[in-house]
Amino acid sequence: MNTSNFARLKELFRRAAAGQELTIAFLGGSITQGSLSTQPGNAYAFRVYQWFVDTFPQSKFHYVNGGIGGTSSHYGVARAVTDVLMYQPDFVAVDFSVNDLEVPFRQETYEGVVRKLLTWPSHPAVVLLNNIYYDTGETSQDEHNAVGDHYGVPHVSIRDSIYKDLRAGKYASRTLLSPDGLHPNDYGHGLVAGEIIKLLEAVNAHREEPEQEPAFPAPLTANAYENARRLTIRELSPKLEGFRADPEEKLGHLDHWKNGWIGQKPGDKITFEVDASCIAVQYRKTIRRPALRAQLVLDGDTAHAAVLDGNFEEDWGDCLYLQPILHHGEQKTHTVEITILPTEDETPTEFYLMALITA
Template sequence: MNTTKLKSVLCRAAAGEELTIGFLGGSITQGSLTTQPENTYAYRVYRWWCETFPQAKFHYVNGGIGGTDSLYGVSRAVTDLLMYQPDFVVLDFSVNDTRNTFCQETYEGAVRRILSWPSRPALVLLHNIYYDSGLTTEAQHGAVGDWYALPRVSVQNTIYRQMKDGQYTMQQLTPDGLHPNDFGHGLVAEEITKLLADVNAQRDEPEAESPLPAPLTANAYENAQRLTLREACPALHGFRADTREKLGHLDHWKNGWFAQKAGDSLTFTVDCSCLAVQFRRTIQRPALQAQLVMDGDTAHPILLDGNFDEDWSDSLALTPVLHHAPRARHTVTITALPSAAPDPTPFYLLSLILA
């Protein structure tokens, strides 16, 4: 573990500088199931900086979005975190990446994008876990952390192990087997601040910074780009552009395109070797479905189902279309499909993600 960058930020805080403390991740980082934002692990870590270095000035950036993985994370890292020039970052996608089959590569893309950003932030990796099943992608993400010699906090090796040993019950930590409650967030924050306190105690000890190594994976996603209404101008044939002003990164259902009836379509022309489509799955069922056809290949359409079979919230669905294909120019046409419902909820397309 190399802590040179972290020691540098701690020294700057001790000197009274103005610093930005940032977080990027999924619903746990966002603070799902906490009673108030100040009880999230992220805000508690930010508060540690404020209380430990009262002579410094700190800014807080929480880029957590529920239900999203590192493929979406790397594509939005700049707009939701890095544009604020963070000095310290915690990265958290180890439960959200469990359905992402190439998560190690997209996660490495997020790591490299953060480490190479001009503000040169110190990066700490947080590996959360499903408390009910033990499911996590810590092994894949941890290999990336080891490759870059990054400080890491493992919930599996700390809080989860303590729960399995009988120190806590699962009900004390989480109401749903995944998202920590206020007490659970406090424990996660404690593990991160223990790390910070240990490094702070040695902050004046010299340490050579490790150069950024060659990528561990094929690393196609480091410079992933997200195309919304602001970045793309597809040909519209029935789809409408949503011109409402987006208010922050949690104001999801804006700056996209929507279809209100069967046959509505739109077509993008893009250059890429990797592509994913991001759309809304809604609890307001029934909703329109759509199909995606690439390069006119109507024999192999991809179904985009706008119906979400949960009841907690609409979902930011992300469907990979290309992965490591030869880089080429492609046409992507999305067409709303017929529905038996008389007045279905519109199909909503948020973005394309290209790499």
């Protein structure tokens, strides 16, 4: 807590004590969404929201949960506005510490999330949550907290609290709080919420003590992703040669397989022109194998074509897979051509292209 600035949290608590109407929001992956909790009210996010409700009964609070399972800060920065910020939150807790392990430039995309939250007009108080793999101890905490410290944003570490107690033998077994080694059960969600609430209570106890918010610093990284965009059929009209636009309406941020494009047979092609220096393609990896695969060619460079494999080798469900194609490239109009590859399977699952993520 010594490296953090609490000016925004104190202002939030003063507003809550004065009876203002406030919005409490969360942005993250499956743990934020509430995975393995038996009901939404047992998820750590809702428990933290409930703490606000119970602590400040004179105020009216709204709850926004922008958690989506299996998603990293690369996707998070592109969807922060539509899934959280459009509701003008007064508080945002953000967690991508386990999902960012697969992103090679994770500190840069995470900084994009933090900067986008901090500069939003509703001026939310931001708290960073660092979850962990309970069975391996893996987390992106160090890189994420370096960003937090750079901006003076408070952070809560599961590695330095619950996981530390687990390693010290406070809990008889890891499965008491996380059956699969990652996602908390109801008890585990309660522990995670408790760590955030400890921070909130400590700051709230001193809310009347003045604290000056520091000047907004220059970026810590190259920061190419702060203004990342998610481009779907609502924003782009690519050239379709066999691919078709999905006509079904999207119902909420968890209604994933909508607003995209569908390839149904080998040879189907879709071509985009996008102005960017960073490009990633988001598509479905499905457990309904076998599934179609596609080839992506950037700017006509067939020698370095990428394969987009619609087959998901895990079994927990279909994956919102985000595959980087260009990182810190030339800022210009790029051509992205995606073609369904030949297959010997008689009835493969269709290829679902959700979006391009550009920056």
